[in-house]
Amino acid sequence: MQDTKTRILDAAERLLADRGLAACSIRAVTAAAGVNLGAVNYHFRTKQDLIQAVFARRLKPLNRERLAELDACEARAGDRAVPLEDLLHAFLAPAMNLERDGTAFVRLLGRMYTEPYLDSQRIFAAELGEVVQRFFRAFHRTLPQLPPEELFWRLFFTVAIMAQTLAAGSLLRHISKGLCNPSDLQGAQIRLIQFAGAGLGAPVAGTRKSRKAGKGGSS
Amino acid sequence: MQDTKTRILDAAERLLADRGLAACSIRAVTAAAGVNLGAVNYHFRTKQDLIQAVFARRLKPLNRERLAELDACEARAGDRAVPLEDLLHAFLAPAMNLERDGTAFVRLLGRMYTEPYLDSQRIFAAELGEVVQRFFRAFHRTLPQLPPEELFWRLFFTVAIMAQTLAAGSLLRHISKGLCNPSDLQGAQIRLIQFAGAGLGAPVAGTRKSRKAGKGGSS
């Protein structure tokens, strides 16, 4: 049996991910953790502070791992740009592995990405910003033909897919009538890298030097 | 001044989108609508019924428009498969236009896609399922090399990008330090179609025969 603080963090992580930020009550957390309501106030003060603590516990190691992977990629590439798939792998795989470890954290990550509760989005953006900057430079080197604005958009799309896949994957099972298994994280990761890699590397809309014809007529 | 029922629906749409489903209280809705608390109970009974009514009001016309666009695409294509970009346009443009009309509905759509509140996701999946089936067949015809499972995954990714772009676009402005403007819906739509088009058309991971998919300049 772990200490109270850890039990609260574990229970909060799971319930926040399962129910959403606003719908998860402190009482539900303490009940699930088997501790008393007052313990949350002692260890974390408010609900917002608890959410932030749950978030920080996983995110800092996660981002450290991402940057370590990125460093390894760049060392491997030497003077050349890092291959696109390697960059995507460095960013995505650490998150996927966390989920595989049985934590609900990555689903929570997806929630904080979307749900406007308290200042969660600001916390999220602040923590992610640092990693985004580092990866942005690496992606820019690999895809020098993309203007920075375009690259930001596409990285945003990439993170959006990751967040939704991990936060709302169960919808996929439902819509595909069981054909797709969103719990297959390995398969999801491969598909995500394939899809986002193609999207990131797509020619810039409006330029002519792509092999593909421009956009067909709209009505 | 519109009637009470419409005022409630309008206020609820905006507040649900702004605050999230769980964090939006009926009292906040009635206060914003300038009507009495009891009116919600009279017109909609429960909060869940109100959410469903907000949702149904826009989604049915939206999906009808999507299917009409799809019909037009297929008529234009004749015996051939509909070009990929046209399919994406038929699916995405009606939603983008709704947002342009000043409604907050598409942000709400993004919320319901992600936030696990009451049975919102079930409602969402049920309403969307019909359109997905129709579009699935059309996409399958345009991309016959993709196994159904693969195509479902990629359509899921595509919808994920759309939902997140419209629900959490403000994050993009923040992370890009103002470089990207997520309110530019026209630009977002073009970029989304470009990105998702390349992702959908990417070769299946593990196979060697790449088709026309536009991987521009990855190393």
Added chain:
DNA sequence: GTCTATAGTACGATAGAC
């Protein structure tokens, strides 16, 4: 450090006047 007990507030829902 953990618990009990509770203050204070906001909520969803509804009954009943008009």
Added chain:
DNA sequence: GTCTATCGTACTATAGAC
């Protein structure tokens, strides 16, 4: 059809016993 008034409940946060 709209409003007032209110019931019962659940919540966050905290004070104080142990």
